[in-house]
Amino acid sequence: MTFIKNRILLPGLLLLTTLAGAGLIARGRLTLFYAALASIAVLLEQTYEVLNFDVPVAQYAQVGLLSTAYFAVGWVAHTLAKYAVASQELAAQREIDLANMAQVSEHVIQEMHDGVLVVDGHGVIRQFNTRVERILGPLWARRDVPLSEYAPSLAREFAVWLSDDPRHPPSEVSVSRAVGARIAPVGHTRKAGAVIFLEDLTRIQAEARQMKLAAIGRLTANIAHEIRNPLSAITHATELLQEEPTTDATMQRLLTIIHENAQRLDRMVNDVLRVRRTDISHRETFKVVEFLKTFVEQFCQIQKVDPALFELELYGDPSVVFDRSHLNQVMWNLCRNALRHCQGKKASIRVIVDTDERGGTVKLDVIDDGPGIPPELRSQLFEPFFTTATGGTGLGLYIAREVCVANDAKLDYVETESRTGAQFTIFCRADKSTP
Numbered sequence: 071m072t073f074i075k076n077r078i079l080l081p082g083l084l085l086l087t088t089l090a091g092a093g094l095i096a097r098g099r100l101t102l103f104y105a106a107l108a109s110i111a112v113l114l115e116q117t118y119e120v121l122n123f124d125v126p127v128a129q130y131a132q133v134g135l136l137s138t139a140y141f142a143v144g145w146v147a148h149t150l151a152k153y154a155v156a157s158q159e160l161a162a163q164r165e166i167d168l169a170n171m172a173q174v175s176e177h178v179i180q181e182m183h184d185g186v187l188v189v190d191g192h193g194v195i196r197q198f199n200t201r202v203e204r205i206l207g208p209l210w211a212r213r214d215v216p217l218s219e220y221a222p223s224l225a226r227e228f229a230v231w232l233s234d235d236p237r238h239p240p241s242e243v244s245v246s247r248a249v250g251a252r253i254a255p256v257g258h259t260r261k262a263g264a265v266i267f268l269e270d271l272t273r274i275q276a277e278a279r280q281m282k283l284a285a286i287g288r289l290t291a292n293i294a295h296e297i298r299n300p301l302s303a304i305t306h307a308t309e310l311l312q313e314e315p316t317t318d319a320t321m322q323r324l325l326t327i328i329h330e331n332a333q334r335l336d337r338m339v340n341d342v343l344r345v346r347r348t349d350i351s352h353r354e355t356f357k358v359v360e361f362l363k364t365f366v367e368q369f370c371q372i373q374k375v376d377p378a379l380f381e382l383e384l385y386g387d388p389s390v391v392f393d394r395s396h397l398n399q400v401m402w403n404l405c406r407n408a409l410r411h412c413q414g415k416k417a418s419i420r421v422i423v424d425t426d427e428r429g430g431t432v433k434l435d436v437i438d439d440g441p442g443i444p445p446e447l448r449s450q451l452f453e454p455f456f457t458t459a460t461g462g463t464g465l466g467l468y469i470a471r472e473v474c475v476a477n478d479a480k481l482d483y484v485e486t487e488s489r490t491g492a493q494f495t496i497f498c499r500a501d502k503s504t505p
Contacts, residue, residue, distance in 0.1 A: 189266060
């Protein structure tokens with residue numbers, strides 16, 4: 071009897087582990103079905119034993135308990151499998167979320183206006199964004215480059231920061247006149263490395279200057295409107311007094327002084343009002359060489375100068391996207407300044423047309439052979455109301471630069487230490503649709 075009992079129960083007990091493993095492997099699917107099959111199998115085996123070997127019917131109770139154990143193990147395996155599947159799905163979703171967050175963080179870092187430079191405790195660059203290369207220059211490797219080789223001045227500031235008191239807040243240092251830096255530790259200790267935030271001070275200064283000039287522009291434009299009417303009355307009254315036959319020489323001289331200064335104020339008012347209209351441009355595509363030849367001819371006729379004073383150096387015949395009247399205004403201002411300071415000889419004013427290597431930018435250089443601009447005045451060239459010429463308004467170069475900005479162009483003064491004279495360069499957007 072014992073032999074028959076073990077013959078049924080021992081294999082049945084072994085089915086418990088098999089049933090549990092099948093439920094976990096199948097991730098909870100068909101687990102109760104497997105339990106039902108196992109229960110039917112042991113019941114049929116018990117029935118066969120009862121019919122053929124005179125096994126007591128009372129042993130059906132043990133088989134029933136074994137079948138109950140099958141369903142219990144199957145239910146537990148089903149529950150554990152569902153929990154494992156849910157945990158796996160949650161982990162997969164978290165992995166996707168982390169990957170998305172990493173991509174978003176990388177995109178945000180790459181698109182930041184400030185440069186981000188990650189440096190370890192030994193001063194080796196581990197990570198950076200594209201803004202760093204725009205501020206400090208191109209980096210020949212993506213990582214593992216010593217900071218001392220890439221940016222020596224920044225490396226010196228980083229070394230000072232490492233030796234400083236770690237309880238101090240993140241340090242703000244100046245790398246150069248155009249670049250500022252803020253150093254923050256990566257971990258609890260500074261030996262673990264730092265994140266260096268680089269700021270382009272020229273951009274910040276330009277934004278501050280634009281906000282200041284915008285406010286000044288609105289104020290001066292309103293004042294200019296109020297000045298224009300009484301100024302016109304003064305000019306008209308002066309002209310009438312000059313026509314009087316009873317005025318003597320002294321009176322004529324005083325009236326001439328009044329008339330000349332009134333005209334100067336009128337030019338200044340017109341320049342101020344023109345500043346408000348620089349952002350309105352009607353761009354068109356045209357050949358720049360043909361435009362310059364016509365411009366030089368008209369300029370020489372109006373200013374009554376010899377055309378041999380100009381020399382055109384043409385390296386190609388590109389097309390530019392610019393407002394023709396705006397470009398004429400900019401060139402007129404640059405050439406008039408060059409005419410005022412040049413030596414007046416043959417080819418004293420050179421106009422050079424060239425394109426960059428990719429063909430996306432056209433450069434227009436206006437160069438004179440005059441005494442040049444003193445280094446201490448170069449930083450003030452494009453500030454409004456700054457002038458060194460007697461009777462000038464000081465708005466010419468400022469308006470010229472604003473006009474270029476309105477046409478997606480750029481006007482810069484090029485420092486030339488090797489020779490005398492001044493050089494201004496206009497960077498225009500080339501039209502790539504035409505050869």
